[in-house]
Amino acid sequence: MEQLAQQGKIKEKVYGKQKIYFADQAQFPCISDPELKNLDSQITELSSKVQAVQQNCKQMETELKDLNSAMTTDDMVKEIEALKEECANHTEKLKKIKSATNHVTPAEKEKVYSERKQYCKEWRKRKRMATDLFDAILEGYPKSKKQFFEEVGVETDEDCKVTIPDV
Structure with a gap:
């Protein structure tokens, strides 16, 4: 730091035993007010673009998460087949129940209730x-x-x- 200060690239101030080093602002070119306003508008424009891109990224991440948690086509086909098989089993069971000949007659039902x-x-x-x-x-x-x-x-x-x- 002392070497840079001797070369004139940075400035040095001594306060007792402490030394403070800082950039020499004289070596930076002066910028006019219109140029500063132009830079501020560019910063604002770029900040809004960054915000839009971040929001778009969040939406895409949400969509990706939804797609990853959804069933794949192969899983869906297997699930449909399993449900069709289950439905066929229930239909067969229902047919057996309907075709059974040992139904309770209304007279028998009434007898049971009266007893x-x-x-x-x-x-x-x-x-x-x-x-x-x-x-x-x-x-x-x-x-x-x-x-x-x-x-x-x-x-x-x-x-x-x-x-x-x-x-």
Whole structure:
């Protein structure tokens, strides 16, 4: 640095023990205001071009990412074939179900529903009778209802998390 300063290519300033070196601006040509304005407009123009190119690059990168994540033609053909085969299997299964001769007749269906209704009615009736009986016993029983059920070995519908279905 000292050598460049001696040759006059850079300037040197000494502040105590410190030395500061800087470019000699006298060796650079002076530029007029119109030339500076021209350079500023060129910088602005080039900056806008850079921004447009960067935005275009981002769009292309996004498009490339989408294309890379999409299925290839070969994969798509394989997927279509697999789906066609699956569809054919389901169609065959549907034909078998439709051609089956063991369908439930409306009379059989009605019979099953009426039996279910009868059994649910009987269930309610028996539950009510058992509850009345337990309540009568518990009137003179010194312990709690829960303790009585444990001693006798009674499991309630609630203990088994069962509810009587609505008919």
